[in-house]
Amino acid sequence: MSEAQQEPQGELPLADQVLGQLLEQHAGGLRAFVRLRSGPMLRSLESTSDLVQSVCREVLLHRDRFRFPDQDGFRHWLYTMAARKIANRVEYWHAQKRDVGRLAAVEEAPDLGDVLRCYRSFCSPTGELRTAEEIARIEGAFSQLPEHYREVITLSRIAGLSTEAVARELGRSEDSVRMLLFRALARLAELLERPNPPAA
């Protein structure tokens, strides 16, 4: 039998297999990223799962545009696409000129366990997150951060982009990214000590 005939039948094309693997590897990080970046307003209007799925769909749709020489390159591509998706959704909801406060909050699917796992993969094992309350506390603190602080922390520490990549993304110098990041982390540490503001 020739080699070609030994190929398993009915599998995805090669490119999609690789993409599938890459997306699977980053699924946890992507969920955490989307939750933290979307903020309470967007989270109340769209579920994280929908947003993540929508990002994945776009990745697959535009797979021919891939120009990632390595894992870091892919990460950069994926998370900047996610960041743009979130920005577009926020813009969309604002453009709807609806009273977003009156929209019924989207019931988050029971995927908090997933988020916990996502966070865990980014956290040291000594401080494993155990409860949904913990997630709420973290997300609450994040949501109180100014946008540029939230942006630099999620890109650098959740998406795991290099300082150089973050600098390129934000249009800043690497030194200024570092300075911004440590200030943002210092502010986040301070906010983590405060009780969460009551939900809207």
Add this chain to the structure above:
Amino acid sequence: MEPGDTSAAPNELEALLASTLERIEREGGQALEQVCSEHPAVAPLLRQRVLALRELGLIQAWSSERPPQRLGDFRLLRRIGSGGMGVVYHAHQESLHRDVALKLIRPETLHLPGARERFARETMIIARLQHPGIVPIYSVGGVDELPYYAMELVRGCTLADALAKLAGTPTERLSGADLARAVQACSEPLESPQPVSAVYDGTWEQASLRILLLVAEALDHAHGRGVLHRDLKPSNVMLTLGGRVMLVDFGLSHTDGSDSVTKSGERAGSLPFMPPELLKHGLRGIDRRADIYSLGVTLYLLLTRRPPYAGENEIAVYERILEGRPPRPRSLAPTISWEAETVCLAAMDLDPERRYATAVDLARDLANALARRPIQARRASAWLRLRRWIETRPATAAALALAVLTPTALALAKVQEARRLDGLRNLANTERGIAQANFSRSLRTVDAMLGSLGASRLDHVPGVGPLRIELLGEAQALYLELFREHPEQPSIAIQAAEVGIARAKLIGRLESWEAARTAVNEVLQFLGAESLRGQSAVARLEAGAFLLLSIWSPEPADREAYRAASTGMLVELAAQDPRDEAVQALLAECLSSTLLEARASGSRHENLAALEVAEGIARDLVRASGSWSARSILARVAVVRGAHAAREGRLEDALAPLRESLHLREGLLEEQPENEEARADVCESASALAGVLLPLKCGQEGLELLEHAAREVQCLIDDFPEVKAFHVRAADVYLNLGATHGLMKNEPPARAALEHAREVYRRLVEFDPRDSALRQSFGTTLLNLADSELLAGDPAAAQATCAESLGQFEAALALEPDHPDYRAWLAPERSTRAKILLAQGRVADAAEALAEAPRLAGHLPQRAIHALKRLLIAVKRAQSEGDSGTIDRCLAAARLAIELAHERGDIDADPTLAALEALVEER
């Protein structure tokens, strides 16, 4: 904020925390304690906030640094490396007062399923390996459920680090000593200096082969104990200055009989080093030959300093690995030996069955390549390359399926096709037997057979040449058989002749010119039949046959006669029917071929006239049909015109036609990318154009063209090793590349290219000692090489090489005593010889060598002037430092040279001649 300040404002505290975080990232966890001791009042708050961030994994330095300082008996000093699941620290074992490398599981991977098991398995695997090339384990333990093992601390660096250190320097300029320096630079400084091991002696290639040999031995030990490494790559090879080469990181390794604990769907290893069977079938599909493959890729990377499969993204790399057609290492670095390239490509063969079966086999061939002994690996044969070529081109393969290529081996195909031919022949015989009148049906049968087997479908398929020759021979015989029975049908004989000419051309390319001449003569013989007289197609075929004989005849006089006959017949035919494109094309080819040879018999005026006619015909053909073959002829005429102008020193005039030819040929290749003749033609035009660009101060452009051509022509040879013309083309390109590098003062690449050209020419001359043009080119290469050797401070070697070049020029001249170019090459030989003699202080000998150069330069005045310039230098040097005897000999030589220069009559006004005369008269 002042130390001890207890009333920090919130924003000040934030700023302090920010700067503390920055220090922690830079200096590690101890920075927090330092800041706290400086600011005791806010210390608790600082600690609390840093802890909160650390718990979220937002402090990078800590997310991978835990545990911080101590593990049982070991004091952790610093992190020295990390992999997918482990972190390695430089640690001190206090009870035994020794430094060790301590490997811990990455804390953040502890929660992953199977992580502990994998770490434990790695520990067990290494513990059972005992080999100088594998770092030994000292002890195994665990603290607070964090497993670790201690091993010998190797004072060195990884091969990847050393290679990164050398990034940017071309491989041609590197030696083993450079690798040793890189290892030293990347390693921790040692208390006492360590001598550099002999592993790094010699060239880059030698050092690379030695290192890989040691890795292969270590790998063989692991394989012998049932351990597959599965992640072999330069970052898992440690080197020390003292010459230890160690295989590290068995984190992904696997033992026979153990269940795989690699997570389902997880890939083992790093993509560029992964064997194709792993990508295709996953971990199930691999065995020890997967490690051999990764070692082959490592060797490739080391030799060329480029990965074999590059791509704009992972998917592209993935696909290229599965395609398995890496650029030949020698096309990237021409200094790599044939043996090293073969070993490398055999180790990373697409098909595991064709790789080395064991690491020890690979080690043996690495040792053979090092010692320049014959290696055992054999390159993929033509049929295998053909099969792979088809596999990567499904559409073409489908088209070819009708013909010969569906079976797995060409040999099988050949047998089957022979049967099929028998079948056809039987069919034809039966047809004749049943009804003689049904002749046309027999003819159609042969046509169909030829259409599906012998014709254009098999064009440009590597390796099927011999089969095509055989098939065309069968077809010719069948046509002739039919013609004998039906002599009233001249078209059958004409078809037989067309097939016969095609067959002869193939024989000329693949076998010998002598056999090709025999084949053409057979065609001419049956074309002479009484019944064919007066057929214009017959005359055209005869003219074509004569043109081929004018190329393939060994005697210059025969070549002349055939060319004259061919030209005469074609001119007559063209006059009868000016629209016959086939005749026009042959005529243009014939005229340009006359010029290309620059025969002594033709005056310059006649040559130029022939060229103009050829160009006119070619342009008419292009205007009339615009066909591929018409443009091909025009490109050929253009390159001949450019070469002619360049030879006469009219460089500006040469530029436009050479550019036109390159442009045309690139377009032709784009239309027929698989046409190997078109590929070779592009190389010819690029090489010719580059030769003109350098003197016109566009050396860089020329260099790029030549480097591209060198890579392309090497690929051609790899695809069609049997075609002599491609080897000749390769040698020409390397000669030009070497000369261009030389003139641009890029000595090492110049030398490498010239040495490569020398080797190819040497083989070609041995193969065909009667080819005068080859000998002339070989001599030219040697002359350039002598110059390079002189520049490298080795006049003795230069002298020997120069003498060898003279031997080749004289041999060319003996074969063709009237060839003006061959005689003219004796002048530069004298110039180079004189240059060497001058370097040796033999001034008078140098002058005497130059004395006859103005006569030897023949029709090329620039060569005479160049010799006179060197003579001027010799005379001046004799006058400034020589004794009277030397001065007298130099002056006598100069007088003779002046006399001969004036005899020429074309350089009387040259200032160099005037200067030389003034010098002699002054004396």
